[in-house]
Amino acid sequence: MEQEKKCIDLVADKFAQEEAGNREARKWFDEYENATEGTQIAMRVITEKNGDCFNDYYDYYDWLNQSFLSFDFVDPFTFTDQKAGYWRLQISWGGPSSEFRIYADSNLNICSIEYWYMDWFDGAYIDVEDHTESYNICETFLEMQRY
Secondary structure, eight states: OOOOOOHHHHHHHHHHHHHHHHHHHHHHHHHHHHSOTTOHHHHHHHHHHHTTTTTTOSSHHHHHHHHSSEEEEEOTTSSTTOOSOEEEEEEEOSSSEEEEEEEEOTTOOEEEEEEEEEOSSOEEEEEOOTTSHHHHHHHHHHHHTTO
16 A cells, blocks of 8 residues: 655645746736737737636736735744744645745845645645745735735
């Protein structure tokens, strides 16, 4: 019998899937915004190429706001051995669940971001590098807290 994989075995692939979806969304909205109003053909080609998955959104920011479950602050010591507070951008919950944990200073400058994959008493994370679309998304949500 094959042993079930642990989160540590899955987290990198799960992040890669999340990152690919985030890049695809950014690309679609960038292409759509660059198509002029007069070129309905260009817009139709973009839509057909990418399917209907992004057509229901007003723009990229509407997609962001509707694609994640929540964005909140988790106070220090909320969980066992958690010494620092962090901003949580929740992607999914239950079993399994995933989220970005954004550690920032008091001026909301990002110190680090972790992508967490968790499934029933098991969890693992990888660091999110600053050149990724996922990092940009986390930065966008954190930036909104300044206003």
